[in-house]
Amino acid sequence: MLSVRDATEIIFNLVQPLDSQQDTEIVDLSTAHGRILATPVISPLDFPHWDNSAMDGYAVRYEDVQNSSGEQPVSLEIVAEIPAGDQPQSTLQPGQAARIFTGAMMPQGADTVVMQERTHREDNRVLIMATPKPGEFVRRKAAYYQAGTQLLPAGIRLNAPEIAVLAALQCSQVKVYRRPRIAIFSTGDELVTLEQPLQPGQIVDSNQYALAALVRQIGAEPILLGIVKDHPTALTETINYDVNNADIVISSGGVSVGDYDYIDKILAALGAEIHIRSVAMRPGKPLTVATFPQSPIYFGLPGNPAAVLVTFWRFVQPVIRKLGGLAEGWEPRFVKVRSHDELRSDGKREVYVWGSLHLVDGVYEFHQAGGSHSSGNLINLAQTNALAVLPVGRTLIAPGEEVEVLENV
Incomplete structure (x- = not known):
């Protein structure tokens, strides 16, 4: 034994x-949730695709506003308005600003965004009431991901975040195990x-x-x-x-x-x-x-x-x-938690006691299922989600003591 x-x-x-070559299939992205990715994903697109604004405000040249303050605001001419989805048509010159919205593409010449709460608009001019940091509120092209490098590795489970990434790639189909x-x-x-x-x-x-x-x-x-x-x-x-x-x-x-x-x-x-x-x-x-x-x-x-x-x-x-191709995380997951109940064993074999994990005062506790723990008793397995493990030689775990628990049941 x-x-x-x-x-x-x-x-x-x-x-x-x-086999990553023979044991695969192509599925639509809409049905790929939970599947295991069979090949690495590499995108020809940078993320972000271009410099864009992380805030509603004004796109400016930092050198124009580096000394602005509430007492001595800098006045700039507003030469454009750039909503998300539009491509800027002009290049900012010294003394100019562009009204810009979250997610909108930065115009040429601009390197910083001043959030609108730190500005005051007067007709076609804007007063900059505080000095921003250089490059503040600008999401730089390729800051998140550089085109041509590995974006997603093979052997991962495709959950909602990964599905979102693939959708952003315009990847309508994906190769999975x-x-x-x-x-x-x-x-x-x-x-x-x-x-x-x-x-x-x-x-x-x-x-x-x-x-x-x-x-x-x-x-x-x-x-x-x-x-x-x-x-x-x-x-x-x-x-x-x-x-x-x-x-x-x-x-x-x-x-x-x-x-x-x-x-x-x-x-x-x-x-x-x-x-x-x-x-x-x-x-x-x-x-x-x-x-x-x-x-x-x-x-x-x-x-x-x-x-x-x-x-x-x-x-x-x-x-x-x-x-099934899962590269990491396929092994049993054990965690150590506090036992709510007295757990007993004869110590001769490794014993598995079924029960549930509960969060009590910020600490996870294992609660043993009630009733007989006979191998023939299916009834008290209902609504359990964990197995407490009593190792060979251990006959007693007292309430409040630490116990190892198999959690992914």
Whole structure:
């Protein structure tokens, strides 16, 4: 049985990101939110495109106004008015100013903007009532970005700021990694679908719905294969299909040591290399991780619903993010916070306790979910957003003590 640290190292080293040449597609910018950029973006445009005003006021020559004050204002002739979107038609000469508005292009000859609150207008002249700083309120051409250099790197997620940048480039389409294909099925003779009448001894398959939701949430494409009975032939056919049609295969159930737990044997018979069979954690001890020659990674998760979610958050979610081309930030994110409750463990395995983070007096606290923390209890997982981690050897975390929390659940 591997430690969580050793299992994590093995699993993450198995993953190679999608190919930046073959595993890509072109999408419209309007549908690119959340996608992973496949190639760097380089613009032929400077940002700003030209010198422009950051304030409503007057464009002036600094040398004309460098000694102005309320007691001795400088009077300048207003020779133009420049709203945003207009191209100035004249060049400022000594003793001249142009009325200018926020975002408007600076006229030739001007190098400074005096905000209108520091001026007084009299017909076609303006009195400058204070000395501005040289170049004040002027956004210089290429001050934000210089044309021809890298603007956005490959491997980033396109969120609202990046979408705005691409729109400013007039980039109507963008090259992104395709969505990873994740095959999902549940195993067990006791499982039934939502539509089937529930008989004594049967359980509704909730795992497949939870896993599909998690896969979609991180931007991948779930391939749902339903419930597969505990029969070697049916399981072999399903796994064979998965290997040829998915980047990652996730099954739940069938990876423990019972008489009807066939997954490991079938994987070995199909030529898979099994890297992990169990991990020293609770919940989630029965965990199979294997690879096939044609590269798909197989995750055989436990059958109990809480164990399914915990092992997905801890191991599978980062793998899908890395596979999907995310260059940074795909790893699990742990933070240290204050525990609101007493957290207990037998200290023999790394224990994950589900609950919620709350901001209390400016400090984040972990609140343990109420009820039983059995791996079979799905109910009290609802409305949780964090997993507290009790390391091996730690049996107690008292209220008010610091606890490490997996936050991206």
